[in-house]
Amino acid sequence: MIWWKHSISFLSASIDRWFSAALRIGALLAALIMLFILLFLLLESWPVLRHIALMRFFTDEAWHPLEDQYNLLPMVTGTLYASSGALLLAIPLGIASALFMIFYATPRTAVLYRRLIELLAGIPSVVFGFWGLTTLVPLINQWHPPGASLLASILILTLMILPTLALTSYAALVAVPKDYLQAAVALGLSRWGMIYGVALPAARKGIVAGILLAAGRAIGETMAVLMVAGNVVQHADSLFAPIRTLTANIALEMAYAMGDHRAVLFVSGLLLLLLVIALTIIAAWFGKTHHV
Amino acid sequence: MSKLFVNKDKMSYLLRDLTIQVLIYSAIVCVSGVFLWILFDLIRGGSALLSWQFLTDVPRDAGRAGGISSILASTLLVLLIALLAALPISWATAILLTEFISAESPFGRWVRYSLQVLACVPSIIFGLFGYAFFSLYLGLGFSILSGGLTLACMLLPILVSTAEAGLRAVPESYRLSAVALGMSRAATLFHVLLPVAAPAWAAGLLLGIGRAAAETAALMFTSGYVDRMPESLLDSGRVLALHIFDLSMNVPGGDAPAFASALVLILLLLVINLVAMRFTYLWQRKKLNAE
Numbered sequence: 292m293i294w295w296k297h298s299i300s301f302l303s304a305s306i307d308r309w310f311s312a313a314l315r316i317g318a319l320l321a322a323l324i325m326l327f328i329l330l331f332l333l334l335e336s337w338p339v340l341r342h343i344a345l346m347r348f349f350t351d352e353a354w355h356p357l358e359d360q361y362n363l364l365p366m367v368t369g370t371l372y373a374s375s376g377a378l379l380l381a382i383p384l385g386i387a388s389a390l391f392m393i394f395y396a397t398p399r400t401a402v403l404y405r406r407l408i409e410l411l412a413g414i415p416s417v418v419f420g421f422w423g424l425t426t427l428v429p430l431i432n433q434w435h436p437p438g439a440s441l442l443a444s445i446l447i448l449t450l451m452i453l454p455t456l457a458l459t460s461y462a463a464l465v466a467v468p469k470d471y472l473q474a475a476v477a478l479g480l481s482r483w484g485m486i487y488g489v490a491l492p493a494a495r496k497g498i499v500a501g502i503l504l505a506a507g508r509a510i511g512e513t514m515a516v517l518m519v520a521g522n523v524v525q526h527a528d529s530l531f532a533p534i535r536t537l538t539a540n541i542a543l544e545m546a547y548a549m550g551d552h553r554a555v556l557f558v559s560g561l562l563l564l565l566l567v568i569a570l571t572i573i574a575a576w577f578g579k580t581h582h583v
Numbered sequence: 584m585s586k587l588f589v590n591k592d593k594m595s596y597l598l599r600d601l602t603i604q605v606l607i608y609s610a611i612v613c614v615s616g617v618f619l620w621i622l623f624d625l626i627r628g629g630s631a632l633l634s635w636q637f638l639t640d641v642p643r644d645a646g647r648a649g650g651i652s653s654i655l656a657s658t659l660l661v662l663l664i665a666l667l668a669a670l671p672i673s674w675a676t677a678i679l680l681t682e683f684i685s686a687e688s689p690f691g692r693w694v695r696y697s698l699q700v701l702a703c704v705p706s707i708i709f710g711l712f713g714y715a716f717f718s719l720y721l722g723l724g725f726s727i728l729s730g731g732l733t734l735a736c737m738l739l740p741i742l743v744s745t746a747e748a749g750l751r752a753v754p755e756s757y758r759l760s761a762v763a764l765g766m767s768r769a770a771t772l773f774h775v776l777l778p779v780a781a782p783a784w785a786a787g788l789l790l791g792i793g794r795a796a797a798e799t800a801a802l803m804f805t806s807g808y809v810d811r812m813p814e815s816l817l818d819s820g821r822v823l824a825l826h827i828f829d830l831s832m833n834v835p836g837g838d839a840p841a842f843a844s845a846l847v848l849i850l851l852l853l854v855i856n857l858v859a860m861r862f863t864y865l866w867q868r869k870k871l872n873a874e
Contacts, residue, residue, distance in 0.1 A: 310769045311683050317675025318694045321743065324736050325697040328704065331715045387610035395607060404611065411618055413852055415797030417824045418845050421831050422621050425628070425838060450617065483600045504703065511705025513800040514828060538707045538800075545714070545804050560711045564704060571703040 332561045339554035348558070354524045356544065356552040363559055365524050369534035372441055372527055373516060374509035377448035382502060384449070385456025392457075393464050394486060405461075412454035420518030423447040428519055435531045439521035442530040447515045452505040459504065459578075463497025464490055500578025507570040511563060513538040537563055629846030632839050638847070642810050645834050646826065651844055653812040657727060657820025658796065660813060661806055664731025665795050669738040670788070676739075677746035682772060702740035706800040709737045713805040725819040730806025737801055738791045745787025749780035749866070782866035789859035793852050799824040823848050 343361070351362035388408060392401040423443055432438025467490050475485040491498075521533020522543060535543075541556050548556055640650030676694060684691050713733025723729035753776050761771040777784075799822075807819030808829060821829070827844045830837035 306770075307768045311679070314675045314679035314683060315690075317672045318679045318690075320672050321676045321739050322694040322697040324739065325701045325704075327716065328701075328708065328712045328736075331712050331720070332708070335711075335715045384610050384614060387607045388614060391607050391611050395604065404615070407615060407618055410853075410856070411614075413793060413797070413856055414621070415799070415824055415848060415852070417797075417799045417828050418625070418849060419621075421827055421841060421845055422624060424831055425842075426620075426624055453614065481596050481600050483603045484596070507703050507705075511703075511707065513705065513707040514824075518828070518832060538705065541707055541711065542800060542803060545711075557711060557715070560708055564708050567703055567705060567708075568700055571700055575699065 329564070332557055332564060336554050336557035336561050339551055339558055343551075343555075348555075356548070356555060359551065361551075361555050363537070363555075363562075365526050366535055366537045366540045366559070368526050369441075369520070370510055370536040370538070373444045373448055373520070373534065373536055374506060376441070376445035377452055377509050378502065378506055380445065380449040381453045381456050381505065385453050385501075385505075386460050386498065388453070388457035389460035389464050390486060392461055394482060394490075408454050408457050411450070412458070416451065416512060416515045417518075419447050419451055420515035423515065423519040431531070437521065437531075437533060439519055439533050440531045441520070441527045441534045443519040443521075444516045444534065444536070445530075447519050448509050448512060451512060451515060452509050455505045455508055456501055459501025460494070460498045463494035463501065463578075466497065467493040496577050500574040503570050503574035503577065507567045507574075510570075511538060511567055513542050517542050625842065625846050625849060628839075628842030629844075632843035633846055637840075637843055641812060642826075642840075645837070646810060646830050646840055647834060647837055648840075651823070651826065651840075651847070653810060654821055654823055654826045654844070657806070657813050658822040660727045660816065660820060661731045661734060661802070661822055662792060662795050664728060664816065665734035665738060666788075666792070668732055668735035669742055669791070672735075673739050673742035674746055674784070676743050677750060678772065680743075681747055681750040682768065682776070698740045698743055701736075702744075704737075706737065706798060709733055709801040710804055712736070713801060718805055723817065725805065725807030725809075726817045727806055727813055727820045728816045730802045730820070730822070731816075733801050733805045734795050734798060737798065738795055741794060742787055742791050745790060746780075746784050749783025749787065750776060752783065752866075753779045779869065780866075782862045782869065786859045786862035786866065789855050789862065793855045793859070796822075796848065796851060796855070797824060798822075799828055823851075 348361055348363045351360045353360050354362050354365060388404070392404055396404060423446070424439075427443050427446060428438040430438075431440060431443055471489050471493055472485060475489040480488060516536050517539040520535060520539060522535045522539055523533040524535050524540075525532065527534045537559050541560055544552070545556055637650040638655065639652050641653050642651060643649035676698075680686065680691055680694065686692075686695070710733065713729060713736070717723050717729035717732050718725060721729070723732075757775050757779065758771060761775050766774070802822055802825055806822060806825075808821050808825065809819040810821045810826070811818075813820040823844060827841050827848065830841035830844065
């Protein structure tokens with residue numbers, strides 16, 4: 292397109308150039324924020340990275356930050372147990388939700404269920420945590436004390452990542468060409484035969500991308516887990532043992548941390564950030580479409 | 584595939600399909616049931632204390648008594664700061680990416696890529712960044728200003744992507760007509776594209792507000808915990824979500840006001856979401872008429 296330089300509504304000949312320059316400054320700011328985040332996390336964790344060997348975060352005796360003992364391993368396993376448990380529960384539920392909306396429900400029910408999932412996605416994490424604390428934790432406590440436990444955090448995380456999984460799987464399954472499904476039906480496949488043999492394999496990449504995004508959310512979730520996990524620094528030996536995740540550790544100790552201790556918390560933040568960025572990049576590579 | 588065609592009798596296929604269907608339906612019932620359970624619990628726990636007085640009274644006795652007026656004021660101020668900072672930047676980015684440079688240009692790709700990564704950064708990381716940058720480096724301390732600016736960073740990706748989608752959905756024929764009439768790019772944007780994309784932008788704005796109002800972890804070490812009525816933007820102010828957290832974790836006997844605050848927050852988000860859906864609907868109808 293050839294854009295005219297003069298017009299009756301904007302008389303200045305160079306308006307487009309000035310306007311474009313202003314827009315570029317805005318976009319530059321937006322793009323720089325990600326770099327700034329990395330830079331400041333590095334800057335704040337630098338004092339510790341400089342004089343403490345990285346291996347010490349995994350080989351120190353325990354997490355006693357006030358006595359220079361910085362073993363992050365219990366928090367790392369806490370994060371891993373909680374998020375993998377949540378994924379294990381949420382993946383079948385999320386894919387079932389997507390299949391329901393596309394292949395099983397009537398259009399009206401499908402829209403209704405979609406709204407429900409969207410509303411579930413909109414519930415703030417602190418409200419999930421609060422509900423877990425007042426309802427789920429006492430229930431688990433009756434069954435097997437103390438209640439605030441790995442199990443509670445898995446269940447709450449499941450609810451929180453379910454919408455991500457359901458909506459991304461839905462998008463991936465909707466994008467499967469109608470021809471494939473019609474061909475499957477013409478071949479005499481039953482409904483599940485069509486889903487399992489044609490629809491799911493065709494949507495596989497999008498579903499995997501959704502799972503990776505959901506994993507990123509589960510790892511990064513703070514408030515809800517902080518409220519229901521019990522926050523004891525230990526390797527969980529059962530589902531009912533209290534755990535502490537990396538994110539909860541930052542939220543709990545940042546308020547009073549000083550010196551090296553604070554820098555170590557920034558190191559764990561950096562670790563989390565790099566992990567989530569890696570997951571996002573792999574997900575983008577799988578999905579090619581992004582989901583904000 | 585061949586497994587699907589082996590000569591089993593038809594009954595076993597029917598049985599398998601039926602079992603799967605039952606499993607899927609029970610998963611749906613499970614999810615819906617838990618959603619209703621949460622809603623029911625919040626309404627039952629919160630409605631007892633929720634009243635006009637609760638909304639207009641200041642919190643007393645660490646929040647156990649009184650209301651949440653100062654909390655609401657802080658929340659509103661933080662949101663306002665976040666939007667004032669994020670809107671110009673994100674809208675400028677969206678306009679640049681859709682109307683002024685090609686999506687494949689190196690600068691465009693870099694901007695889009697970094698926003699895509701930014702969208703996945705956990706909120707606690709934004710909290711750490713905001714604390715290190717706004718509170719300490721820029722010297723804003725625990726204040727509404729530093730909390731608002733931290734939230735602004737968090738809102739950028741969602742605001743950019745919704746505004747971009749709104750602009751991209753404007754039919755190409757509009758731009759062609761504008762060129763044919765001899766309009767400049769800026770004039771086309773303000774007189775043709777923006778009026779058409781406005782409902783989509785409004786919907787994006789509301790989604791952003793909803794996201795910001797729900798945020799807790801990013802504000803813990805940036806806007807702080809003080810529950811007094813804020814007197815300036817450099818005062819610390821406790822937002823609603825953080826108030827719920829503090830009442831339920833640190834204040835014994837704070838459950839009743841926490842329930843009421845949670846109900847207020849949920850109702851607020853519900854209204855925002857419904858209005859956003861309305862705008863999206865309007866926009867889609869406008870788009871249909873345009874085509």
